[in-house]
Amino acid sequence: MHFTTLASGSSGNAILVGENNRHLLVDCGISGKSLLHNLSQIHLSCSDIEGIVVTHEHVDHIRGVGILARKLKIPIYATAGLWNVMSHSLGKIEEGQRIEVQESFSCAGMDVLLYPTSHDSRESYGLKVSRPKQKNKRDLAVGIATDSGMITEEMHRHLQGCDAFVVEANYDDERLQNGPYPAYLKRRIRGKYGHLENKQLAEGLLEWIKENTQRVVLAHLSQENNTPEIALATVLRILQDSKRSKEYSKLPVDVAPRHFPHELIRLME
Ligand SMILES: [Zn+2]
Numbered sequence: 001m002h003f004t005t006l007a008s009g010s011s012g013n014a015i016l017v018g019e020n021n022r023h024l025l026v027d028c029g030i031s032g033k034s035l036l037h038n039l040s041q042i043h044l045s046c047s048d049i050e051g052i053v054v055t056h057e058h059v060d061h062i063r064g065v066g067i068l069a070r071k072l073k074i075p076i077y078a079t080a081g082l083w084n085v086m087s088h089s090l091g092k093i094e095e096g097q098r099i100e101v102q103e104s105f106s107c108a109g110m111d112v113l114l115y116p117t118s119h120d121s122r123e124s125y126g127l128k129v130s131r132p133k134q135k136n137k138r139d140l141a142v143g144i145a146t147d148s149g150m151i152t153e154e155m156h157r158h159l160q161g162c163d164a165f166v167v168e169a170n171y172d173d174e175r176l177q178n179g180p181y182p183a184y185l186k187r188r189i190r191g192k193y194g195h196l197e198n199k200q201l202a203e204g205l206l207e208w209i210k211e212n213t214q215r216v217v218l219a220h221l222s223q224e225n226n227t228p229e230i231a232l233a234t235v236l237r238i239l240q241d242s243k244r245s246k247e248y249s250k251l252p253v254d255v256a257p258r259h260f261p262h263e264l265i266r267l268m269e
């Protein structure tokens with residue numbers, strides 16, 4: 001099983017998860033053209049993507065969804081509530097490409113579980129993408145959580161023990177407080193329906209990382225209120241100051257690039 005981010009941040013998000021040569025895309029918040037370009041940079045082609053799962057209707061997650069689905073003739077997976085609010089933004093979607101999902105479903109041969117996050121959209125979800133159970137093979141799962149103003153009960157429940165994480169470290173509170181954003185926007189971001197602060201995320205990771213965890217990618221960083229260096233230093237400091245610091249010291253943690261793909265990360269079997 002493998003995964004990567006193709007773009008990450010408020011200018012657009014897309015995460016790719018695959019097993020063998022079958023892949024699903026989580027959101028497409030960049031243009032279809034940029035998505036295909038970024039895919040080619042990691043030596044994958046459009047024919048490798050079998051479906052797009054949508055986490056919520058904000059434009060940084062759905063900008064390219066409609067056009068990409070039409071171009072690749074692949075289905076879009078979203079809840080009924082999300083279909084209601086995003087249909088008009090996607091353009092014409094053929095009936096067969098419009099898949100209404102509940103909390104768990106299968107896409108590109110993988111099991112997808114949606115759990116609610118706490119965000120100011122009509123609905124918003126994090127995901128756990130697992131490969132189906134196979135005899136003599138370890139279970140593997142990638143936990144995804146972006147766009148949440150707080151760590152929810154469901155996040156704790158579903159993200160514990162994932163083999164890899166793509167998780168939001170959106171802002172540094174000091175930088176946000178002292179930054180140029182108007183007060184209402186600061187309140188929105190810091191509120192419980194906004195985004196995760198670096199330290200908040202690190203506290204979550206302390207609960208979710210288990211012995212089997214192989215990788216952590218920090219995602220959806222704010223351009224104004226965070227930097228890759230601050231996010232990484234904050235998260236690493238909290239992991240290293242914890243009781244299990246020895247365990248964490250070997251765990252690779254890095255930051256998803258904003259405009260280009262992260263290297264493809266292959267999970268050890
Ligand atoms: Zn959002």
Ligand SMILES: [Zn+2]
Nearest residue numbers: 010058060147
């Ligand atoms: Zn977002």
